[in-house]
């Protein structure tokens with residue numbers, strides 16, 4: 173009994189102590205003039221889908237739920253958002269050159285087409301962000317069509 177009480181006390185102390193470590197969640201910016209939506213590459217419908225299923229990790233408009241401020245979850249969320257934005261940031265679309273845009277659109281069609289994105293851990297916590305077969309097809313078709321537009325724009 174006593175040992176258990178100590179263990180529990182120790183655990184609570186550790187959980188409390190790790191809250192003091194700064195969480196370094198990447199910053200949120202709600203105004204992004206370089207966003208892919210501003211580029212005109214997607215319509216409202218596609219924008220809504222991407223916003224709902226990708227923007228938490230692939231834009232500067234991350235909506236952090238309350239638990240993402242609580243360690244150790246905060247560490248995992250911070251890592252996914254940092255790495256996600258590094259790979260693809262829809263908020264910084266205007267900063268990519270033509271080759272980068274083509275590469276990213278190609279990656280989107282592959283990752284989404286193969287069911288790799290959005291990350292599984294995310295759709296477990298946000299079931300509404302799970303793409304159905306129709307939406308997967310829609311995104312793949314959109315990305316491929318957008319590649320043609322990007323390639324033509326630069327000619």
Ligand code: HEC
Nearest residue numbers: 225226229252255256259260279280283284289290291294
């Ligand atoms: C929970 C966060 C999260 C969500 C939501 C998410 N991603 Fe990602 N994404 C990542 C992370 C982290 C990486 C980098 C590591 C990796 O490739 O697994 C990544 C990588 C990528 C890459 C680059 C892959 C490569 O290796 O070339 C693409 C493209 C991508 N994501 C597209 C999307 C799209 C499109 C959506 C929405 C349908 C989406 N992601 C949703 C976190 C996320």
